Ligand SMILES: Nc1ncnc2c1ncn2[C@@H]1O[C@H](COP(=O)(O)OP(=O)(O)OP(=O)(O)O)[C@@H](O)[C@H]1O
């Protein structure tokens with residue numbers, strides 16, 4: 001079911017992968033459902049206390065000075081609230097919001113067109129900013145620092161560039177891969193907020209609020225169950241909640257109780273640690289086919305029939321954080337917990353694998 005034009009110019013959809021229920025990314029049909037559950041103000045935004053405090057300081061200071069705040073960068077795995085925060089920033093500033101993304105800007109000219117039409121104080125949100133083409137990136141450096149854009153008029157030898165002053169505005173960039181951002185771009189952000197996975201308690205609060213918005217009757221036990229199986233990710237928590245609601249309405253009593261939550265999650269193959277089919281496929285390949293590794297990321301991705309980037313951004317961070325997977329100097333390796341999770345015995349003697357780096 002890939003609707004025409006769903007991916008836009010940037011081809012953002014994952015090739016060939018049906019998005020699993022616990023995939024941290026959201027497909028086009030889901031975005032509307034998500035939009036309805038997005039917190040709109042900073043004080044409705046659950047968790048991420050550190051980033052929230054820092055952000056509110058930046059915003060308050062800007063308000064006190066009556067000026068546009070400095071450019072802000074939000075980084076972290078998919079589904080943790082970067083887009084939500086960007087919208088909140090604009091709302092808190094009562095500023096208009098312009099939304100674009102790295103892949104949507106194919107030429108520097110696309111960016112010049114947006115920049116030259118910005119109003120004073122406008123917030124320009126650039127999603128997936130690590131995917132901006134190089135010439136656009138260079139244009140952005142100048143725009144961010146000097147509030148100027150060089151507009152090229154004409155073509156070939158007759159082309160001339162006309163400098164155009166821009167009103168003060170604020171770039172809010174979002175990236176799932178902060179490591180890919182070139183230093184000169186990173187340095188132009190006055191504030192960098194890194195979002196981390198949410199605790200089960202925070203997700204429980206996310207789910208509780210979403211249930212109120214969805215006008216469903218959620219028992220606390222069911223909320224806890226959903227929260228604990230959501231891979232630390234609000235997007236997944238909300239998605240699981242909607243599937244539990246489906247189950248309760250179609251097969252249950254309409255009430256979202258523990259039994260409904262457990263049954264729905266069983267139907268959708270989300271296990272008690274929140275791992276879905278792809279997560280388990282990665283662990284199974286690692287422990288089975290590669291004897292626990294270490295194995296290169298791209299080899300592992302091929303083994304499960306996925307893009308390397310999908311495994312790297314959507315699967316790996318949570319498996320590492322939960323202590324199932326280890327990043328070693330020679331590749332990815334299975335931790336003892338991975339074997340046990342699959343119902344297997346970790347190999348004797350080695351406690352899992354060879355050189356471990358930074359397991360925590
Ligand atoms: N702190 C939060 N409190 C409540 N709900 C949240 C929070 N963060 C995210 N959400 C919910 O999760 C959904 C996904 O968040 P969002 O789209 O902001 O993620 P993202 O970081 O931009 O992901 P991606 O990298 O895939 O673009 C939102 O629609 C919102 O409903």
Ligand SMILES: [Mg+2]
Pocket residue numbers: 082083084127174
């Ligand atoms: Mg986003």
